[in-house]
Amino acid sequence: MFDIEIPAPDGASSLAAIGRALGAAGIGLEGGGLWSGVAHYLVAEGARAGEVLREIALGPVLVREVLVVDLDVDAPGALGRMMARLAGAGVVLHGQYSDHDNRKVLLVDDVVVARRALETAGS
Structure with a gap:
């Protein structure tokens, strides 16, 4: 799965x-939202x-x-324990939100290390 990040400076018009x-x-769309534009x-x-x-040119x-x-x-406390495992593995968290199935979507600097940290601890 992939996170797409795009400027949405005009709120509802941009999201439209x-x-x-x-x-x-x-x-x-499987999850996500808008925060601070x-x-x-x-x-x-x-990729698609x-x-x-990029064709609609709202920004990068x-x-x-x-x-x-x-x-x-x-x-x-489950979220706190999950985040502690990531932090303990040196993973940098850039963002977190939920998908439509109530799973956590983690934008991290290293997906492989993050996955290993969570699997090892039996998340």
């Missing part, structure tokens, strides 16, 4: 353009989404592989 362009290309969305087709969004588009993991939402 992003949604129309991706929808016309048959690319579905920057949109982040989870997609399966990262990047191409489509970043496409990054992400780690999508389950989190025991019924266990208080």
Whole structure:
């Protein structure tokens, strides 16, 4: 899975353009949102989404592989324990949000190291 990051300076108008362009290309959004004028969305087709969004010229588009993991939402402190494992492994977290299946989407500097840190600890 991939996170696409694109400026959305005009809020709803920008998201309308992003949604129309991706929808016309048959690319579905699996999670994400808008924060402080920057949109982040989870997609399966990262390269294609990047191409489509570059065509509408809202600004630079970043496409990054992400780690999508389950989190025991019924266990208080689960997110803290997960983040402690990442920090302990030296992973830099650039962002975190949830997908439509309530899994955590982690934008990290090293997906392989992050995955290993979480698997080793039995996340």
